[in-house]
Amino acid sequence: MLQKRVTRRRFLSAVATLVAGATLGLETWQGSLPISPSPLRFDPQSVHGFDPQSVHAEGLRHLAWVWQFNADGQPDVLVSVLAQNSLGVLLKTHDGTDWMSRWDDSMHAVTGPEQVAKLAGYFESSGVPFHTWYVAEGLNPEREAEMCAQVIAAGARSVTVDLEPFDGFWQGTPDSALAFGREFRKRQPDGILYVTVDPRPWIIKDTPVAEFASFSQGFAPMAYWDSFNSPDNVGLFREYGFPPDEAGVTPEFVLDVTHQTLSPYGLPIWPAGDGASRSDDAWSRFVSHAYDLGMGSVSVWRYGVTDERIWRLLKEMQPGFAEAPGLRPGQGARIVNTGICLKVYAKPSRSADIIAYVADGTRVTLIDGSTHAEGYRWWLVQAGETQGWVSEGDTDGVPWLLPLPTTGVNAIRLPS
Numbered sequence: 001m002l003q004k005r006v007t008r009r010r011f012l013s014a015v016a017t018l019v020a021g022a023t024l025g026l027e028t029w030q031g032s033l034p035i036s037p038s039p040l041r042f043d044p045q046s047v048h049g050f051d052p053q054s055v056h057a058e059g060l061r062h063l064a065w066v067w068q069f070n071a072d073g074q075p076d077v078l079v080s081v082l083a084q085n086s087l088g089v090l091l092k093t094h095d096g097t098d099w100m101s102r103w104d105d106s107m108h109a110v111t112g113p114e115q116v117a118k119l120a121g122y123f124e125s126s127g128v129p130f131h132t133w134y135v136a137e138g139l140n141p142e143r144e145a146e147m148c149a150q151v152i153a154a155g156a157r158s159v160t161v162d163l164e165p166f167d168g169f170w171q172g173t174p175d176s177a178l179a180f181g182r183e184f185r186k187r188q189p190d191g192i193l194y195v196t197v198d199p200r201p202w203i204i205k206d207t208p209v210a211e212f213a214s215f216s217q218g219f220a221p222m223a224y225w226d227s228f229n230s231p232d233n234v235g236l237f238r239e240y241g242f243p244p245d246e247a248g249v250t251p252e253f254v255l256d257v258t259h260q261t262l263s264p265y266g267l268p269i270w271p272a273g274d275g276a277s278r279s280d281d282a283w284s285r286f287v288s289h290a291y292d293l294g295m296g297s298v299s300v301w302r303y304g305v306t307d308e309r310i311w312r313l314l315k316e317m318q319p320g321f322a323e324a325p326g327l328r329p330g331q332g333a334r335i336v337n338t339g340i341c342l343k344v345y346a347k348p349s350r351s352a353d354i355i356a357y358v359a360d361g362t363r364v365t366l367i368d369g370s371t372h373a374e375g376y377r378w379w380l381v382q383a384g385e386t387q388g389w390v391s392e393g394d395t396d397g398v399p400w401l402l403p404l405p406t407t408g409v410n411a412i413r414l415p416s
Contacts, residue, residue, distance in 0.1 A: 061088040061129050062287075062314045063299040064306070065272065068092070069106035072304035075119065079126040081308070085315040088129035090160065090299055091119065093151050096137035097144055113150040120155030133160035133196070138172015141180035149187035158192035160220050165206035177208040181215035190336045190361060190402065196220040196272060199258040200228065201240040209265070217402055218268035220299060223254045225286070226277045251286035259293050266328075267403070272299045275306035283310055287317045327366060327379065327392065332404040335362045337393075342400055344388035348378035356386040363404065364390070 064087055066072045082089055092100055093110045101109040110116055116132070123130040132151050136144060148159045163170055172180075184193065195212045197204055199221045213219075229249035237244055242257050244250075255271060262269055273286050290298050297319040300306050327333060335342045335358050344356040348371050358364065362383060369379035370392065377392040379401065393399040 061086060062297050062317075062319065063088045063090040063129075063131055064311075065090045065133065065275075065299060065302040066092065067302055067304070068100065068104040069108050070104050072302065074106065075108050075122055078303065079123060079128055081311060083127040085311040086318060087311060087314060088131055089123055090131045090133055091123075093132045093134055093156075093159075094144075094147050095135045097140050097147065099147075113154040116151050116154035116156060124155070130156055131158045131160065132156040133162055135162045135164075135168075136170055136172075136180070138170050138176040138180070141172060141176045142183045145180045145183035146187065148184055148193070149191060152188045152191040158194055160194040160196050161212065161216070162196050163207050163209070163212060164198055165203065170207060172208075174208040174211045177211035178214070181211070185215055190334060192217055192402070194218045194220045194270070196222060197262075198222050199254070199261050200233070200236070201242065201257075201261065202236050204261060209262075213265040213267060216267065218270060219262050219265070220270050220272055221258050221262060222301065223251070223258055223271040223286070224274040224276075224301070225249050225251045225254050225282060226274045228254055251282050252289045255286070255289050255293060255295075259295075269293075269295050270297050270299060271295055272301045275300045275302050275310065278307060280309060280313060283313055284317070287314070327370070327401060327403055329366050329368055331366050333364055333366055333379075333381070333401040334404055335359065335364065335390075335400060336402050337398050338400055342390050344381070344383065344386060344390055346388055348373050348376075348380075348389040350374055350376070352389070355388045356383065358383045358386075358390070364401075366401075 064078075064082060066078060066089055069075065072078070078089060081087075091110075093116060094100055095103070099110050099112055101111040101115075104110075108115075108119070110119070120130045134144075134148065134151075138144070148161075151159055184191065193216045195209070195216050195218075197207055197209060197219065234244055234248060237249070237257070242253075242260075244253050247253075251273075258271060259269065271286075271290055273283065277283060287298055298314075300310065300314070341357040341359045343354050344358055345352040346355050347353075364381040364383045367380040367382050367387065370377050372378070375395050378389050379392060380387065381390050390401065392401050
């Protein structure tokens, strides 16, 4: 019964116990692919001198969640599948204030920032965008935020905070959520932070969503149509004002509930789909409906339980170039990821006159937009006394404009 949920951690621990009991178990997680114990081929000359931007793989991608290398597969196995299918990775780096090597005895398990840097370099140089996630506990929010900031500094494109109100997960308060945000933004003002939540209304009400939304750039909610489709859940959906039709909890239904629940925060939504689902049709409908709702890409929980057919399907349904839901006229944004500065043009064209250069970290106001020209999405912005057109991001999907957090209670002010 999902009202009293078998939590993700309990489920994975049970699976890990079974897997550890037989060699065949690990092979089952990977099908016919071997699991190699060899060291990573990518080894930066100096971890502290590693430039994360120098090896970033191209393109906006769907992502595959990875829990532990010993359960989901070693890095070379993951790369061989994800790169072939134009997918990115979403790797767990820590749990609360403990790095993943506490639980994962793989030689590649995350032991700290230096190992994150090696993994970031390995995945990115292999053509696999490198994103990360961790389980938030809230008992020592400043230390958790420090670790997330270290992960970003080591080369991760983003950190997704797993925020669930169950035993072994979030145990903090709304104030500790804000403490986390203040510390993270002090260390990484432009770091990309997403939040994953269970969108079922009787569960999300027990999490400090508004507080996390005040300093995050988007949501990666759990949208598990098969896992949520039980008589108990159907009854609770009805009780909370979301009655499913005769088809029950479908991909479309769970996405609609998710959209209605989270869209008031004004942040982009990139849902995590049900990797355990074996229905190609359900997955196709899930991705299509996510696009219909303005969700630019999806992710899959998780690599070790997902059939290889789903990876091929996602390759065929790659994200298109879409306006970020978090950007809108009248909103503030920050220039990021340019390396030095962003060019401001007199018109929405790269052949137009350049009227200014705006440095990374600068705040701008979105005056008008957006318009699509020459393969770019353009916005008319105000930067100090200058008004002109800038590109939302490059053609590889790397954003140059990120919405400033403005929602939630006690919204945290970023440094100027």
